[in-house]
Amino acid sequence: MRERILVVEDDSRLGTQIVEHLRGAGFEATWWMEGRSLMPGALPDVRLVVLDLMLPGTYGLDMLKALRGFSEVPVLILSARNDTLDKVRALKLGADDYLTKPFWPEELIERVRARLRRPALCKEGAVLELGPLRVDLHGRAVQVEGRVVELTRVEFEVLAALARRPSEAVTRQWLAEHVLDPTREGTERTLDVHVSRLRRKLAPTQCVETVWGVGYRLTPRTRA
Amino acid sequence: MKLRTRLALTAVVAVIPVVVAMLLLQRSLWEYSQEDALEAAVLARMQVERVRCEEAPETWRPRPSEEGVLPGRVVFEGQEERRIRRPRPEVTEGPEGPRPKKAGREPTFVTLFPYDSRLSSRNALAPGLTEDVRESVRAGMVARRFEQEGREVLDLWVRMPWEDGPCAFVLARSVEPPRPSRLVLVPLKDWTLLVFTVVAAVVLALGSVVRRVRVLTEEVRASARSGYAQAVSVRGQDEIADLARAFQEARAEIQARMAHQEAREQGLRDFLANTTHDVMTPLTVLQGHLSAMQRRLSQGEHVGASEVSSAMSESHYMASLVHNLAAATRLEAGAPHVQRAPVDLNDVVARVLGRHRPIARQRSIELESGVPATPVRVMGDVTLIEQAVSNVVANGVRHGHDGGHVAVVLEGRRDGGFQLRVVDDGPGIPEAERARILERGFRGNAARTRSPEGQGLGLHIAHHVARVHGWSLTLGPSAHGGLEVCFSCEGVSGEAREERRE
Numbered sequence: 107m108r109e110r111i112l113v114v115e116d117d118s119r120l121g122t123q124i125v126e127h128l129r130g131a132g133f134e135a136t137w138w139m140e141g142r143s144l145m146p147g148a149l150p151d152v153r154l155v156v157l158d159l160m161l162p163g164t165y166g167l168d169m170l171k172a173l174r175g176f177s178e179v180p181v182l183i184l185s186a187r188n189d190t191l192d193k194v195r196a197l198k199l200g201a202d203d204y205l206t207k208p209f210w211p212e213e214l215i216e217r218v219r220a221r222l223r224r225p226a227l228c229k230e231g232a233v234l235e236l237g238p239l240r241v242d243l244h245g246r247a248v249q250v251e252g253r254v255v256e257l258t259r260v261e262f263e264v265l266a267a268l269a270r271r272p273s274e275a276v277t278r279q280w281l282a283e284h285v286l287d288p289t290r291e292g293t294e295r296t297l298d299v300h301v302s303r304l305r306r307k308l309a310p311t312q313c314v315e316t317v318w319g320v321g322y323r324l325t326p327r328t329r330a
Numbered sequence: 331m332k333l334r335t336r337l338a339l340t341a342v343v344a345v346i347p348v349v350v351a352m353l354l355l356q357r358s359l360w361e362y363s364q365e366d367a368l369e370a371a372v373l374a375r376m377q378v379e380r381v382r383c384e385e386a387p388e389t390w391r392p393r394p395s396e397e398g399v400l401p402g403r404v405v406f407e408g409q410e411e412r413r414i415r416r417p418r419p420e421v422t423e424g425p426e427g428p429r430p431k432k433a434g435r436e437p438t439f440v441t442l443f444p445y446d447s448r449l450s451s452r453n454a455l456a457p458g459l460t461e462d463v464r465e466s467v468r469a470g471m472v473a474r475r476f477e478q479e480g481r482e483v484l485d486l487w488v489r490m491p492w493e494d495g496p497c498a499f500v501l502a503r504s505v506e507p508p509r510p511s512r513l514v515l516v517p518l519k520d521w522t523l524l525v526f527t528v529v530a531a532v533v534l535a536l537g538s539v540v541r542r543v544r545v546l547t548e549e550v551r552a553s554a555r556s557g558y559a560q561a562v563s564v565r566g567q568d569e570i571a572d573l574a575r576a577f578q579e580a581r582a583e584i585q586a587r588m589a590h591q592e593a594r595e596q597g598l599r600d601f602l603a604n605t606t607h608d609v610m611t612p613l614t615v616l617q618g619h620l621s622a623m624q625r626r627l628s629q630g631e632h633v634g635a636s637e638v639s640s641a642m643s644e645s646h647y648m649a650s651l652v653h654n655l656a657a658a659t660r661l662e663a664g665a666p667h668v669q670r671a672p673v674d675l676n677d678v679v680a681r682v683l684g685r686h687r688p689i690a691r692q693r694s695i696e697l698e699s700g701v702p703a704t705p706v707r708v709m710g711d712v713t714l715i716e717q718a719v720s721n722v723v724a725n726g727v728r729h730g731h732d733g734g735h736v737a738v739v740l741e742g743r744r745d746g747g748f749q750l751r752v753v754d755d756g757p758g759i760p761e762a763e764r765a766r767i768l769e770r771g772f773r774g775n776a777a778r779t780r781s782p783e784g785q786g787l788g789l790h791i792a793h794h795v796a797r798v799h800g801w802s803l804t805l806g807p808s809a810h811g812g813l814e815v816c817f818s819c820e821g822v823s824g825e826a827r828e829e830r831r832e
Contacts, residue, residue, distance in 0.1 A: 188656055190669040190713040203677075208649045210688040217684055275700040277739055319737025319753040319810065320700035 108134040112152040116161050127211040141169055146176040158184045174200040180221045234269045238311050241269045250311050261304045268324035275317040334540050341532040345525050365473050372488045372502045387444045387452045387496035438504050445499040482506040542570050558584050601659040608651050616644040639692040646689050650724050654787045657717045661794045668711045668798050675706040679738050682720045690727045699738040706748045710799045718795035721788030722815045726754035745821025754812040764805040768793045
């Protein structure tokens with residue numbers, strides 16, 4: 107089912123653009139062209155609200171304040187004003203994110219997706235299923251497409267560290283500090299060697315991606 | 331009313347009750363001494379007159395004698411002419427007719443009437459006494475004053491040293507010469523002189539005060555005329571000096587506010603001027619691109635991705651330019667315009683990447699970030715911080731080669747500080763130029779020049795933002811051949827760190 111998003115934007119051109127892009131990205135958009143005083147029950151069933159601040163009718167921050175009285179739905183603020191006080195006030199009132207105009211439509215979609223993405227709850231001891239990869243953090247066992255892979259302690263720790271934050275880049279420095287034994291050769295170059303061995307063992311599946319200038323990332327998808 | 335007149339009037343008003351009190355005191359002293367002198371004179375007189383008095387109390391009048399004349403101008407009845415005419419007792423007395431009046435007061439005439447111990451007199455001329463008066467005299471009252479025909483009369487009963495006889499009490503009736511007022515005993519001119527002296531002393535003493543107030547008034551007016559540029563002189567340690575000091579403080583406050591206002595207005599003017607100037611150029615370029623695209627489309631030609639990409643790049647540049655001008659204006663206006671609130675740097679990095687990724691993608695530049703699992707929080711101005719990071723990333727994307735890389739790496743430090751590095755594999759900046767870029771002023775022409783290698787306004791803003799937040803910004807070669815820009819903040823004390831995490 108397509109996820110519904112409420113857009114509150116008074117400018118018709120911008121509103122049309124936003125709604126078109128959201129629909130293009132697979133969302134169902136409801137569009138209000140003016141600020142309304144929000145009462146419990148008056149909010150349509152939506153997964154996220156994109157809220158402009160300068161609105162006719164009710165001011166955006168007042169809507170946010172009223173909304174937070176009865177709902178925890180994520181709110182993404184759109185603001186033409188690049189004023190710190192407005193941003194701080196909005197965040198304090200419970201806004202989840204803000205976007206200053208002008209912005210790229212892709213940026214908006216990316217922000218919306220990021221807000222809707224459920225945080226991966228990675229409890230210690232849990233078994234993480236990431237695409238073809240299955241990492242048992244507690245039992246320290248790894249399978250790729252059902253095949254058991256034997257890893258050394260350091261290789262497993264590298265993989266576990268990446269698996270706890272899937273799709274996020276983890277810096278080489280962090281990995282070197284937290285995974286390698288600092289009393290022995292704990293340099294980033296040693297880390298690269300371990301990662302290279304890990305990749306060979308996981309082959310042909312390529313899940314550990316090098317992120318230029320940053321470090322490594324686990325991409326939980328099957329690559330050709 | 332002028333200050334000097336007011337002070338003189340105040341002095342006069344203050345002197346009047348003092349003068350009245352002095353007059354009353356003087357009057358009562360005079361009365362007391364008059365009664366005293368009269369009693370003494372009567373007693374002395376009666377020592378020699380007792381026999382005569384007791385022999386013929388009906389007709390007794392004191393015999394003229396030099397001893398009877400009291401000091402001053404008190405004269406017993408029947409003695410007047412002789413005393414005034416000739417001071418010697420040998421001179422025969424007799425009526426001489428009215429005498430020309432001398433200047434000054436007339437003498438006081440005293441008549442004596444004998445009374446016995448029951449307070450009745452055989453002298454037919456003696457004033458009759460009511461029972462009340464008798465009671466009062468027996469109870470000890472000795473003096474009574476009243477007015478008769480405009481003259482002040484004093485009745486003084488003197489008990490004689492002997493108990494019996496028709497002359498046991500003697501009533502001395504003293505009749506004062508007529509006077510304009512009972513109160514004024516001292517000549518009027520003496521009091522006028524006194525009041526005048528006091529007022530003159532007050533006015534003289536206040537003269538310098540009034541003069542200083544006038545000088546201060548003139549200086550304040552001159553200062554106001556000069557737009558509060560001219561100071562007033564503060565002399566002495568009194569209230570006027572305090573007033574001058576208060577004005578100096580007010581003047582400093584006004585000057586500070588005026589300067590602040592002026593700076594704001596100047597900032598606004600500069601902002602408008604620079605915004606207009608700086609935005610018009612890329613806007614013109616953008617219009618050029620759009621026009622070319624429209625022409626090609628209308629002629630049925632294909633519009634290349636590179637043209638669209640250039641147009642997008644221009645509009646992106648304009649957006650960041652306007653943001654930068656706003657940031658520069660706030661930074662130039664000074665610290666009060668920098669807001670302090672908790673800022674999540676992880677979110678900042680995410681927002682900055684979101685903003686620049688569409689353009690990076692257009693140019694096949696890989697833009698990535700690495701942030702710690704636990705958010706790094708700092709106290710600061712979220713708009714300025716975001717702008718600073720955004721500028722560095724925008725530079726990396728703008729000046730990078732197609733297919734190049736830009737990465738943002740945020741790391742928390744063990745001491746509570748952080749390090750935010752932006753690395754790229756672009757052309758970099760020669761070492762000689764790095765320091766100069768950071769030191770250059772916001773408004774230098776070079777800062778606004780859009781040369782391909784120029785760093786524009788962005789890095790100056792990043793530098794100033796780092797400075798107002800107490801961070802350091804360093805530029806260096808990156809390990810990948812391009813530039814590495816590093817914002818770093820050293821750890822602070824435990825308390826501050828806790829505050830920062832709030």
